[in-house]
Amino acid sequence: xxxxxxxxxxxxxxxxxxxxxxxxxxxxxxxxxxxxxxxxxxxxxxxxxxxxxxxxxxxxxxxxxxxxxxxxxxxxxxxxxxxxxxxxxxxxxxxxxxxxxxxxxxxxxxxxxxxxxxxxxxxxxxxxxxxxxxxxxxxxxxxxxxxxxxxxxxxxxxxxxxxxxxxxxxxxxxxxxxxxxxxxxxxxxxxxxxxxxxxxxxxxxxxxxxxxxxxxxxxxxxxxxxxxxxxxxxxxxxxxxxxxxxxxxxxxxxxxxxxxxxxxxxxxxxxxxxxxxxxxxxxxxxxxxxxxxxxxxxxxxxxxxxxxxxxxxxxxxxxxxxxxxxxxxxxxxxxxxxxxxxxxxxxxxxxxxxxxxxxxxxxxxxxxxxxxxxxxxxxxxxxxxxxxxxxxxxxxxxxxxxxxxxxxxxxxxxxxxxxxxxxxxxxxxxxxxxxxxxxxxxxxxxxxxxxxxxxxxxxxxxxxxxxxxxxx
Numbered sequence: 001x002x003x004x005x006x007x008x009x010x011x012x013x014x015x016x017x018x019x020x021x022x023x024x025x026x027x028x029x030x031x032x033x034x035x036x037x038x039x040x041x042x043x044x045x046x047x048x049x050x051x052x053x054x055x056x057x058x059x060x061x062x063x064x065x066x067x068x069x070x071x072x073x074x075x076x077x078x079x080x081x082x083x084x085x086x087x088x089x090x091x092x093x094x095x096x097x098x099x100x101x102x103x104x105x106x107x108x109x110x111x112x113x114x115x116x117x118x119x120x121x122x123x124x125x126x127x128x129x130x131x132x133x134x135x136x137x138x139x140x141x142x143x144x145x146x147x148x149x150x151x152x153x154x155x156x157x158x159x160x161x162x163x164x165x166x167x168x169x170x171x172x173x174x175x176x177x178x179x180x181x182x183x184x185x186x187x188x189x190x191x192x193x194x195x196x197x198x199x200x201x202x203x204x205x206x207x208x209x210x211x212x213x214x215x216x217x218x219x220x221x222x223x224x225x226x227x228x229x230x231x232x233x234x235x236x237x238x239x240x241x242x243x244x245x246x247x248x249x250x251x252x253x254x255x256x257x258x259x260x261x262x263x264x265x266x267x268x269x270x271x272x273x274x275x276x277x278x279x280x281x282x283x284x285x286x287x288x289x290x291x292x293x294x295x296x297x298x299x300x301x302x303x304x305x306x307x308x309x310x311x312x313x314x315x316x317x318x319x320x321x322x323x324x325x326x327x328x329x330x331x332x333x334x335x336x337x338x339x340x341x342x343x344x345x346x347x348x349x350x351x352x353x354x355x356x357x358x359x360x361x362x363x364x365x366x367x368x369x370x371x372x373x374x375x376x377x378x379x380x381x382x383x384x385x386x387x388x389x390x391x392x393x394x395x396x397x398x399x400x401x402x403x404x405x406x407x408x409x410x411x412x413x414x415x416x417x418x419x420x421x422x423x424x425x426x427x428x429x430x431x432x433x434x435x436x437x438x439x440x441x442x443x444x445x446x447x448x449x450x451x452x453x454x455x456x457x458x459x460x461x462x463x464x465x466x467x468x469x470x471x472x
Contacts, residue, residue, distance in 0.1 A: 011238045013168070015268045017185035020139050020176045023273065025131045028138055032272075032279040033462060036137045039102055041438060041458045042286055043095045043113040044076070044470060049364055049441030050097030051077030053342070055209040059093055072125045074471040077445055084121035088223040091117035091471070092216030098364050099212065099346045100290035100441070104145050104283065106397050107154030108162045109293055112141040112284060114215035115170045118223045122177040123467045130464035132177060138281055140173035142272065145280035152261040156326075158253040159200045163214035167196030168240065170222025171229075178230055183237075190235030191225035192218070193246070206335050207343035240264075286429055288422040288437070289362045292347045294327035296421035297402035302356055304416045305406060310360075315408050318383050319353055322403040324396050325388035332386025342367045354380035363440065395419070446472065 028036075050056050056077075064080045073087030076094050081087075092114055095101050101113045119136035123129070147165040148154075155164055171192040175185030196218045202210045225235070239245045241264055253260040272279045289299050298321050323331070327349075336348035345351045345367050354377040355366040365371075392401040399419040406414040420427040429437070442451055450472060457469050464470070 011186070012241050012264055012267050013172075013189040013237045013239060014182055014186040016143060016168075016172055016271075017175060017180075017182035017189065019268070019271045019273070020143075020172050020185065021180070021182050023135065023139065023176070025135045027272075027274055028135065029272075029275045029277060029279060029282075031282050032138050033134055035279075035281045035284070036134045036141075037458070037461055038434070039113055039141075039281070039284065039286070040116070040133075040137065040461055040470070041455075042434065043101055043116065044454070044458060045438035045441040046096075046098055046101045046113075047076045047091060047094035047117075048445040049100065050094035051445050052364075053097045055212065056094055056097050058209075059090060063090055073121045074124065074468050076471055084125040084227075085220055085224040087124075088118040088121040089216050089220035091120060092219035093213060096212045096216055098290045098367075098441075099292065100287050100364065100437075103285050103287060103293040103296075104141075104148055104280075105293055105400070106145075106149040107151040108148045108156050108165065110144050110148040110162050110165065111215060112144040112169070112281070115140045115144060115166060115173060115219045115222065117216075118170050118174050118219040119177045120467060120471075121223055122174055122226070124471075126177065128177065128467070130460075130462045130467055133467050134462050136173045136177045138279055139176050140169055141281035141284065142279055143172050143267075144169035145283065146267050150263045150266045152263060153255065155250065155260075156200060157255045158250060158260055160250075161198040161200050161202055161214055163196055163198040163202075163218050164246075166215050166218035167192040167194075167221055170218050171226055174222040174226035175229070178226055180226065180230055184229045185226070186237035187233070187235045188222070188226040188229035190237045190239045191228060191233065192221045192235075193239045194235060195221050195225075203330070203347065205333065207341065207347055209343060211343045211347075240267075283425060285421070285425065286423045286434070288429055288433070289352070290346060290364050290367065291352050291362065292331060294323065294400065295331055295347075295349055295352055296423065297400045297418045298323060298349060298404050299352060299356060299362060300421040300427075301402055301404040301416040301418040302353060303362075303422075304418070305404060305414050306356065306360065309414055311406065311408055311414070313357060313380060315410070316357070316380070316383060316406055317409045318385060318407040319357075319380075320403075320405040320407065321349060321353070321384060321386045322389035322392070322405075323349075323386065324392045324401070325390075327402070328386050328388040332384075337381050337384075339372055342369075342372065345372050349386050350381040350384040351377070353384050400424070 071082040171188040331349035339345035
């Protein structure tokens with residue numbers, strides 16, 4: 001199934017580059033355009049909220065100190081200007097900083113909106129308008145989502161982070177903005193992916209600021225190395241399916257005695273080419289909680305319980321959470337019962353459950369240092385039992401099943417099972433909920449007049465002559 005291609009030179013990176021080069025804005029479906037605008041609206045809100053984080057402060061201070069101050073590109077939350085490479089990285093990090101942006105999880109989890117600020121920077125630098133940005137956004141989503149599906153079971157199971165895959169998608173989207181010929185985009189893919197191999201340690205155990213930085217780094221290299229490819233710099237276009245490329249090197253990995261496999265055909269079969277086709281962007285989920293993706297189903301179930309019956313904390317004896325095995329491993333390991341950083345707390349199911357019960361909500365405000373260190377949450381966290389449910393495995397990833405059961409001291413139970421979390425396309429956030437999320441994030445950075453002006457621009461992003469108008 002890996003279909004390694006050592007000799008012919010007809011590598012999949014070139015096939016994807018040809019598809020992207022041929023795709024035009026007019027070829028996009030109305031749904032894809034609407035979804036791109038919706039995810040841009042959400043991503044800008046996340047970026048404006050991300051400005052308030054400590055890691056964003058450090059990065060902005062560092063890059064402002066290093067900048068010449070005369071670049072063509074803007075960054076959210078600052079008046080400083082940057083070159084397109086640094087702007088892509090900083091804006092991508094701001095979108096990612098709160099772990100509140102989109103999610104697509106098949107074999108591997110990916111956040112396609114981590115990559116769209118690369119095209120944003122290039123569009124601003126090149127003087128391109130909103131339609132070029134929407135086209136590149138849809139391309140980034142299409143390639144990144146397919147990469148999330150083609151691993152069997154996925155590179156995360158072999159100890160690698162999905163940012164490893166993002167370098168491929170980032171370069172293709174950026175190459176399209178620059179209108180590179182397919183062979184140059186394929187070179188950009190090879191250069192970019194040579195630099196984005198990322199070990200899974202960044203999201204294992206105690207999490208650090210690198211958790212929200214590795215995918216933005218892939219966005220950065222997509223910009224830089226597309227620009228290099230434009231100048232004639234070359235890279236290994238066989239980086240996916242050729243000798244010692246991704247499929248070749250990963251084939252030595254084993255899980256449960258089985259070798260790593262990739263469905264290469266999935267990357268290029270039925271790529272959408274007309275307005276009547278379905279684009280992967282329409283299958284992406286929007287986060288309703290600022291936490292790791294697999295926490296959304298159990299939190300959705302818990303919030304359903306609490307909306308109907310809200311027991312006193314002292315009456316709760318045990319909180320049982322049944323999830324798929326990988327969710328239990330990621331979200332319920334010992335480090336997650338005593339998080340000491342925001343990065344670990346937003347990957348901690350015990351912590352998220354505790355604040356949901358104690359505060360009645362799960363928002364970025366619950367992930368400040370003081371709240372994380374609050375000893376009053378310890379009894380609730382210790383009451384949480386995260387256990388794998390074997391029967392859920394066959395339902396994932398088509399569903400994300402979880403069951404939450406509150407066992408009360410009087411012997412009664414409150415239980416709810418959820419298959420699709422809030423924000424999934426099959427259980428979407430309403431327009432009102434999306435707007436509440438946006439206002440909650442952006443209002444910390446912008447005043448009311450600025451907010452209304454930005455909302456108007458985002459609603460008509462495809463009509464903008466200057467995409468820099470959305471960066472305020």
